[in-house]
Amino acid sequence: MGSVTSSRLLVPVSESKTLRSTVEHAVRQAVEHADESDRPASVHFVYPCSQRLTFERESESESEEIRTARSLLERVTVWAEEDRGDDEEAVTFETAMVGTREYLFSPSDYADALVQYARKHDLDLVVFDPGFNPLGTTPLLPPLENEVRRAGVEIQEAPVQRERRTPLLVRRATLAQFLSLFAISYGFYLLLAGSFAAFELATGAISAGIVSVALWGISLTTPLKPAQAAVRFGRFVLYVPYLLWEIVKANVTVAYVVLHPDLPIDPEMVEFDAAVWSALPVTTLANSITLTPGTLTVDVSRRHFTVHTLTPDSRDDLLSGALERAVRFVFYGRAAARIRSPLERQQTEDEE
Known part of the structure; x- marks a missing residue:
């Protein structure tokens, strides 16, 4: 076959x-x-x-x-x-x-x-x-x-590995995964140290080596695709200024609401299923929503989000799917932007 x-x-x-x-x-x-x-x-x-x-x-x-x-x-x-x-x-x-x-x-x-x-x-x-x-x-x-x-x-x-009924905690990993874990740990150590002095370079290498040896079998165990990872990193670089701009706009909106004499707030919980399907995209979207003033991710169950919204405008922005589309762009590419927004998906379900 x-x-x-x-x-x-x-x-x-x-x-x-x-x-x-x-x-x-x-x-x-x-x-x-x-x-x-x-x-x-x-x-x-x-x-x-x-x-x-x-x-x-x-x-x-x-x-x-x-x-x-x-x-x-x-x-x-x-x-x-x-x-x-x-x-x-x-x-x-x-x-x-x-x-x-x-x-x-x-x-x-x-x-x-x-x-x-x-x-x-x-x-x-x-x-x-x-x-x-x-x-x-x-x-x-x-x-x-x-x-x-x-x-x-x-x-x-399809010649793919079948699902195990009892998943292994420690799995077989490759040298590329070991080196990737070492590089991530080393880079994170140097970022926290804020220095490239010889002492920091040496202690960083030792720490990264210990982390890589200890966690090699339980971290980064999915196959790595360097080209795909590089493309995603490039998209993420584009996503960061977009997220910062959304945070700035939301800060201005919330400041206006707080300083307004009538305090025009209308808090409400919103639930929706996001069109993201694995742990990292879901976590990225949840954190992005929380970082944006006016919205707070209260709970996430797989891809079902419960979000507290402060104003009608913050709800409209959330359900318009702008952040969701941006996160999909990072992890799935431009084609993912064609997926309907949470509001459009809810309207379709109501019509049915």
């Missing part, structure tokens, strides 16, 4: 810890195939809906599944565009929900929906995430792969 290649791929998606690696594998395969054949490639990401949706009646659980599907497909698109790079003509992406007009229950039901979609869009290969399991409980992948193969469609299981 692993040797099959194609320029037109179908990738079924569901929440899993291996989904990110599967997306990267599929996009890389499509890009390589497009480079070799000088023809554009296409990758279709589809979310199989387990419940049938109707225009006459839509239950609360169905609405929740649609919201989950849209959020996941938006996330997958951001990842795919990040992996593709700037060559937008080489590979195109499509997203869709399948099985929305029928009940998907057995592996054959899911296989029929995927095969019909693949044939309708002239797709040659179905790439499965090893953690793909839309039902969430009963293992579906092995019989599903057999059903799709039996229908005459080529399949491939």
Whole structure:
């Protein structure tokens, strides 16, 4: 299964810890195939809906599944565009929900929906995430792969490491990760010391070495991509003055409110799901919101934010998604700016 290649791929998606690696594998395969054949490639990401949706009646659980599907497909698109790079003509992406007009229950039901979609869009290969399991409980992948193969469609299981049921605290790390941890620790030490004297350079190297040896197996254990890290650092350099400008503007607004004779404040808690999906982007957004006067991040559960806002203007600025888009730009690139703002996402949910 692993040797099959194609320029037109179908990738079924569901929440899993291996989904990110599967997306990267599929996009890389499509890009390589497009480079070799000088023809554009296409990758279709589809979310199989387990419940049938109707225009006459839509239950609360169905609405929740649609919201989950849209959020996941938006996330997958951001990842795919990040992996593709700037060559937008080489590979195109499509997203869709399948099985929305029928009940998907057995592996054959899911296989029929995927095969019909693949044939309708002239797709040659179905790439499965090893953690793909839309039902969430009963293992579906092995019989599903057999059903799709039996229908005459080529399949491939992404060659990514499967999720462990009991994650290891200490993992195998590479020399590049050790050196990266050493460099970060050394740089942070020198930043705190504020000096490049020989004593500081020597003690900094010793301290960084101790930290790197002690934490090598439990820190920076994800694969490092120097080029991607450099690009993100460059974006972060652009983000810092933007954040400082937002802080200055918010300070002026809060000062005006405090000094106004009528004290026009209207405190209110705001909750929303941010379109950021891993620990570092979520932490960056939460801290950025708190650093901006007039808003305070009270609680974060995965990507669900609870924020205290002081004035209607601060709420409007928060829900307009400017900070969220800036953080997405840092971690996911320019394409992520096209994702709807929190206000637009809430309006869509209300309409449904």
